[in-house]
Amino acid sequence: MPHSDSPTRITVISASMGAGHDGAATELTRHLTAAGFLVDRHDFLDLLPARIGKLLSGAYLRLLTWAPAGYQRIYAATEHERRPNPAVRALLRGAERRTLATVTPDTRAVVSTYPGASQVLGALRLRGRLAIPALTYLTDFSVHSLWVAPGIDAHLAAHAIPAAQAHEQGAAGVTVTGPMTDPRFTPADEDERRAARTRFGLPPDTPLALLVAGSWGVGPVREAAAEILGTGVALPVVVCGRNHALAERLRADGIAHVHGWVDDMPGLMHACDVLVQNAGGLTSLEALAGGLPVVSYRCIPGHGQTNAAALDEAGLAPWIREPDRLAPTLTELLHGPRGRAQREAGLALFTAAPGPVPAVTTMARGPLSATALPSQRRPVAARPAVAFDVSGLPTRVPADGLAGVPSDAPRSVPVEALRLPVAARFAARSRQARRRTVLMVAVAATLSLGIGAPLAYAYGESPGHHFGALTHYLEDDDR
Structure with missing residues (x-):
């Protein structure tokens, strides 16, 4: 238990994309607070640049409602991709500054319940800008590739099936912690x-x-x-x-x-x-x-x-x-x-494992020297994976056990790539409007649950082909 005169702080980042991510974050916050921690809650949609988060949520809902068959096709096409597409990486890069600002000096761990936030935290860890453990609590029973972020220290799963899927996708520190729900949900007589x-x-x-x-x-x-x-x-x-x-x-x-x-x-x-x-x-x-x-x-x-x-x-x-x-x-x-x-x-x-809180608190209470500080960072491929047993105690796994962070970790596209030059303002306005619309729909789908190219449904062709065109459209400032 943290000392009463200097309680340890943990940051929890969720997203109001439906209620599931927030529900998991609420329970995590409640349990951590009961354990004596100070907890800061943040909505990842508020951390995205240009106040685009709420627009993305609405765009995702409309995509899911108006083009469900396209959603399914694109989800399947991107389910096992190892990295987000360039437009999404650019947008996520734009959220890094605000995400870092949520981490106060006394914060000892950051937990994400949303895949977009995990991607940002993992990127910050890889580049040494975040010097405390970052964890992902997998709120889904299946694991899309966007849930697995290189640089994340531990991926916590409710069951062995999502844990195995995360491991197959290359996740580090995969742990079966069991689920967590509001204690009011109990059997009734x-x-x-x-x-x-x-x-x-x-x-x-x-x-x-x-x-x-x-x-x-x-x-x-x-x-x-x-x-x-x-x-x-x-x-x-x-x-x-x-x-x-x-x-x-x-x-x-x-x-x-x-x-x-x-x-x-x-x-x-x-x-x-x-x-x-x-x-x-x-x-x-x-x-x-x-x-x-x-x-x-x-x-x-x-x-x-x-x-x-x-x-x-x-x-x-x-x-x-x-x-x-x-x-x-x-x-x-x-x-x-x-x-x-x-x-x-x-x-x-709910009785086979204690839930994610023991794993989170163990990492938060660990010595700071055990985390990957910028001056101490090993090559990404060489960093060993860390797992926890069901009691929440850390255990070291064999070299051929859980996968660590892949050596070909993605580099983010600078957010400046989406900015238009100051010159030719009049001609840029129409391009900016088109880009904003396309980017909002594409990123909404991808951040929501890994869709790479919603335009593919409209054209009835491969998602990869049309997203390549979309990326060129977004990045070519001289059109």
């Missing part, structure tokens, strides 16, 4: 279940399927709700997040139990019998912590589908790919041994 149903105005004895679609309410939610209702196995209880238009459409469709943003999600989960989800994020982990069986259905593209595959592989949530499997799977989860087995597996996930 029969009295709590009935009280929750009364509180939410739900029928007392009918099986209920809680259908969630993240804080944005994206994906084919209306279709899923109608199909759950059509099975006759359970009534859908739909949470639309902040998507008020979706809630109104569902009510017009005849769905009786529709909610917008719900503050008491633990209580609503207590009232329901199974969770149907489409993204595999924090809500899935919260349901598992509450002893609620989880099923993935009509998943959103990209990370929604890869998370569903990982949860299915882990035996934590079946992924229903065809509508004719919905009724029998819900029946098995509600009334059969499969449901009991999944409840046990979900609860075991």
Whole structure:
């Protein structure tokens, strides 16, 4: 425990891109504060240059809503790329100064719950500008390449499957720490279940399927709700997040139990019998912590589908790919041994490891001389990987164990490459407007979860080909 007269400070960087990254950061902050640390929270979208962060969030949402098939194609094409594209590296380079400013002199570790922030922190570590440990807490059950940043000291995973994926992508210090959720998410007894149903105005004895679609309410939610209702196995209880238009459409469709943003999600989960989800994020982990069986259905593209595959592989949530499997799977989860087995597996996930906090605190309390200071930095390829056992204690791994930082770490494109010359101002204005639009969409997609070239969908050709053209367009100031 840090000394009361000089508490140790830890910086946590998240992003308000949906609610999952922020939810993980909130719990991490709460646990670290309880352990006696001072914690500074920052939103990575606020650290991006030119106040572009909120615009990127909106652009990503529109891309996911308007062109989901393109999102899926591009996500798959970039899922295993070793470095972000040049435009994204340039934008991330522009966030370095503000990111460094979040690290006060008494800060002893920085933790990221968002891949864009991890890329910036890793780059700062590689160049010796950040002299304290930088860690990534992987909030997804599957790991896109953007999550793995050269220079990051440790990548913390909730389960062995995302840990293995991170290791295969070349991540350093991969550790299975287990997940972390709000302690209110616990199994309910029969009295709590009935009280929750009364509180939410739900029928007392009918099986209920809680259908969630993240804080944005994206994906084919209306279709899923109608199909759950059509099975006759359970009534859908739909949470639309902040998507008020979706809630109104569902009510017009005849769905009786529709909610917008719900503050008491633990209580609503207590009232329901199974969770149907489409993204595999924090809500899935919260349901598992509450002893609620989880099923993935009509998943959103990209990370929604890869998370569903990982949860299915882990035996934590079946992924229903065809509508004719919905009724029998819900029946098995509600009334059969499969449901009991999944409840046990979900609860075991939270008892097998202590969560990420012990790993973070161990690195924060370590001697400063053990970190890679600028004057002490070894060649990147030679730096050994560090792992933690489930108790959070550091252990040294063999040379052929977890991968360290790759020797061909990327160099960022200077942000000046995006600036237009002072001369020819009138001609530059139209180019600047075009560049801002293209860059906003491309970077929004990439920073959100690794999409490299959203324009590829519009042209129906390879993402790599069109992103090469996009990069040339962004960097050629003399056009």
